[in-house]
Amino acid sequence: MEQKIATPVEKGLIISLILIVIGLVLYFTNQYTNKTLGYLQYLVLMGGIIWGCIVYAQQMKGNVTFGNVFAHGFKITAFVAATLAVYTFVSVKFIFPDIIDKSIEMMRAEMANNKDLTEENIQTALSMTRNYFVPFAVGGILVMFAILGAISALIGAAVAKKNPQDPFGQPQM
Template sequence: MEKKVSTPVQKGLIITLVLIVYGLALYFTDQFTNKGLSYVQYLILVGGIIWACIVYANQMDGNVTFGNVFAHGFKTTAFVAAAIAVYTLIATKFLFPDMIDKAMDAARQEMLSDGKMSEDQIDQGIEIGRKFFIPFAVGGIIFIFALLGALGSLIGAAAAKKQPKDPFAQPQI
């Protein structure tokens, strides 16, 4: 009986769902502007990619190379980044349109507390931020997730148990 190896999409879907649930928990507890808690999503991503790499190597009984495991992890990362980017677009446009207003209010408060900008400069910055919020959010997600996914894939590929078999080796008699 042949072993079933889960695909990067399957693992990416699990990681994506965990990230969405975490994001919803932050949103509904009104903590999504909390920078400290928002960094936890990056730990979830990196941990999930490491998990995906190790599971892949185990499913292949260690008959993998560093490159195979890294590629599997990065394919998983690509799926997660694309899925979260699409989710962010849908969430900010349709599901939670007030999210942009809340984020801009938090940015305004931060700029006011810094005291380095005039009221007009703050208003202008908020207007630009509101106008380009979605493209910056989607682009930022893709860039940061790709960077952190590459890091997670490197760690996962290094941590995974690898014992590749030589396809040209003669069987021992």
């Protein structure tokens, strides 16, 4: 019986669901502003993509090249980035709109500590942030996940066991 090869979409869906669950846990425990815990999502993303690359090479029984494995990993990245961008848009715009206000208040507190900023400068910056929060959040996810995903796909392609076979070569005896 032939082994089914897991697609990048299937692996990306698993990684996306894990990232969404982590994000929800951070939100409901009021830890979403904790930058250290926020990095956990990046580690899960990178680990998931590396795992996906290694599993792909194993499922292909090593008959892959570096480029094949990297492409598979980057397809996973693209799916995860697109899924999380849509999720972020929907959650910030409709499910958790209060996160904008909470983020603005956190920024206000940080800016108030800066003696170089006047109240007018702070108000202007916060107003701009409020107006462009959703596009910056979605864009940030797309850019950051693309960069981290490319790095992870490179690492995954490098560590995956590869033994490509020449389809035109002489069979080994």
